[in-house]
Amino acid sequence: MALELRASHGHSLRLDIVGYQFPDGTVDSLNWLLIRFTVQVPGQEPWTKVDPSLETGELLSLARWFENMGTVDMRGPRPGYHFLEPNLSFSLVPVKGGKRRLRVHFDAESRPPWAPPRGQGAHSTAWVEFPLEEVDPKAMARWAHEEHARFPAREPPWD
Template sequence: MRITGRDGVVFELRPVEWQFPAGTGYWDDLWLIVEGRVDLGERSWSFRDPALTITNARWLAYWLRQAAAGQVAPIDAEDTGGHGRRGIIFSEPALSFTLLERRQGEATVRAHFYAEAAPPWLNAGGGASVGLDVDFVLDLDQLTRAADEWTRDLDELPPRQQP
């Protein structure tokens, strides 16, 4: 999945593989390793982490479609509960998404990158993990296309019996 904001900021996310072999256990059988890349123009970074379960990943596609269709209520940028942690939040806190605004034909989506998904320069001092919010102003069609791309990427994973 590739999202490009009107200002040229790019976010790419793709599922790479299952974290554990099939049949490892109920919870372990759900985890995916994902790769992400963010290009802010002046700086960029990438990450590879078991940041999503398959359930989380499917929920992301659903959320993107719902946001494009006007079925997700925007959240005030000042009311994100600290660290951008309202919106669509997953089992691991490395990624989250918030719909900040939806106007005719476009939406502003905030992606929050935390812990393993955060830019390495944020934690260069070895202190507590911090995160970075990146806002994307997108055409609503781009949200739908991102959801479709993400769903295709998930469907290309080796099949696995889901518990």
């Protein structure tokens, strides 16, 4: 199952969880998941990358963030969700007219080849975004829950 987002202005994103980074498990990477990003922005070639970008437990936190992103107060700092690895993150950004957009950031090993040089601050300069009214937070949360069921946290065999 994939998470697919498309914006009327031409941005698209597909996230697939390929599997555990090390299917047999190791001490330091037992629960890291390989994520395939497929990204399209107008005027650029589609870009695909596979990278270990999040752990199994982070999927549940991401599901909760997706469930609540429509009700986040935009008066404070830019609300976002960041994983332990900086490759992928999500944020909500205000736009004119009191609307908001979901922005998906790519950084570190997951920066696309067309991205401008990395900027300063907490968020990457490589991103795609989607008007909040064009995404379904409940479906996004369902995807994260279903993927967590497919790839649950694994306990070390030596416990």
